[in-house]
Amino acid sequence: MQPSTTDTSTAKQALLEALLSDAGLKNLTQTASTVMGNPVLVVDPVYRYAARGGFELDDADDSPFAAITRAELSEGDMLQDEAVRYIIKCGLDEEIARSTGPLTRYNDMFRLNTMTDAIKVHGTCLGRAMMIERNHAFGDSDREVFEFFVRLLAQELQKGGFLSLGGPQQGPYFLSRLLDDEIPNPITCTRKMQLVGFAPLPALYVVCLLKKDSQLEAREAESIRGQLQPLLHHSLITMYEGELVALVSRPPSTQLPANDEAILARVAATNNLFIGISNEFSQATDVRSHLNQARAAIRYGSTFTKILEDTHVYRYCEYTYMEMLDICNDHINLINYCHPAIWALWKHDQSHDSELVETLFAFMQHSCNTARTAAILSLHKNTLLYRINRIKEITGNDLASGEDLFLFHLSIRTLIYLGFLEPRIKPRTSADLHCRK
CATH class of the missing domain: 1.10.10 (Arc Repressor Mutant, subunit A)
Known part of the structure; x- marks a missing residue:
C-alpha cells in the first residue's frame, strides 16, 4: 500500500470550495474522498448513510471491503445489521465520544484501518464520518485534513435543510440552537418546531440535570435519558454545556405534576444528580431565561437546604427569595x-x-x-x-x-x-x- 501523498493546504482549499459551492453534503464527501485518496462515508446517528465517496469497485475485487460495500449498496442506505452489531460490541461510539480528535483503529470487518470522528454541533452529535485505509496508508496530513473535513461537515449540516431531514437528533439539535439564541425569532422558532415535529402543550418547564462533581459523559447522559423516558412525552432533551436540559410541556398548571417530580427524584438519587425546575412559561422562545431559573434553583437549593428536606430536586419558585437576598447581599x-x-x-x-x-x-x-x-x-x-x-x-x-x-x-x-x-x-x-x- 502506497503512503499518503496528500498536500494539506491544497486539500483544505478544495474542501472549503466544495462547502462554499452549496453543492451539498454528497459533493463535499466526494471531494474529501478525492483529495485524501481513500473512501469516505458519513452516517447519521441511526447508522443511515448520508453520503459516500470513493466506493467504486472493480468487478474482480473480492476483498471484505468490496463484499460489504456491494451488500450495503444492494440493500439501501442503511449499514448492515452485522456492522451495527460490530460497532456496538467494540464500543466504537463510546471511544469516539471520549476521543479529542479522529480515532484510528483496525476494523475487523473491512480488515482495514479506519479513521472516524463525530460530527458535533453545540455538543449534539449529528453523525459520524469515516475514512477507510483502502488505497493508501494514513499519514499525518490525512489526519489533519480529515479533522478539517469533519468541521466542515458540521457547518454543512447546519444549513437550512437539515432540520427537515427528520430523525432522532433534530429535536435535541433544535433545542441546543434555541438555547444559544439570545433573541430568538418567534416565527422562525414556530416553523422549526413544526419541522422537528414538536407540538408543545400549553405549560412549559425547563428541567436541568447537573452531575454533582463533574460533567456528564456521553454514556451517562444516554442512560439518564432512558430513565427519563416516562417524563419526556411532549418534550425535548439535549446535552448543553455539560448538562442535560429538557424542555418539558404539560397541560396548563402552575407547577410540574407530582408524578413527574417523583421520576426526577428517583433519577437524581440513582445518578447522583442535582435537578432544577424552572417556573412555568408558555413561549418556547423564553427557554434560555428559564434555563437560568433552573440553574439558579440548583445553585440555591443545593447550598441552602435549610427549609425543605433535600431530595436534590429544586423548584425555582421555592428559592426566588434566596436569589433576591443574594442580589441584595452583594450591596x-x-x-x-x-x-x-x-x-x-x-x-x-x-x-x-x-x-x-x-x-x-x-x-x-x-x-x-x-x-x-x-x-x-x-x-x-x-x-x-x-x-x-x-x-x-x-x-x-x-x-x-x-x-x-x-x-x-x-x-x-x-x-x-x-x-x-x-x-x-x-x-x-x-x-x-x-x-x-
Missing part, C-alpha cells in the same frame, strides 16, 4: 434588615438555649394553627402555648397583624440565609409548608 448588610423583634428573640435563644425563633417560624409556616404546629414540633399543646406567650412578651407583639407576621417571616428567612439559624424540622415538600386542615 448591603442584610442583618440591618432583620426586624428588631426577631433579632431580640434570636439573642434570647442564644443566651437561654431555647428555640423560640424556630417555634415562631413553624407557627407562622402553619398559619398560626397551634394543633398542627405542636404536632410538627412534637410538643404538648400547653408547651407550645407557653412558648407563644414568651414570644409575645419578648417581641412585644401579639402576632395578630398580617403585616407584622410577614416582616417576622422575612426576617427569619434572612437569618436562615445568613447562617444564623437552621430549622430542626424540615418539611418533605413545599406542600407541607402550607396549613392542611
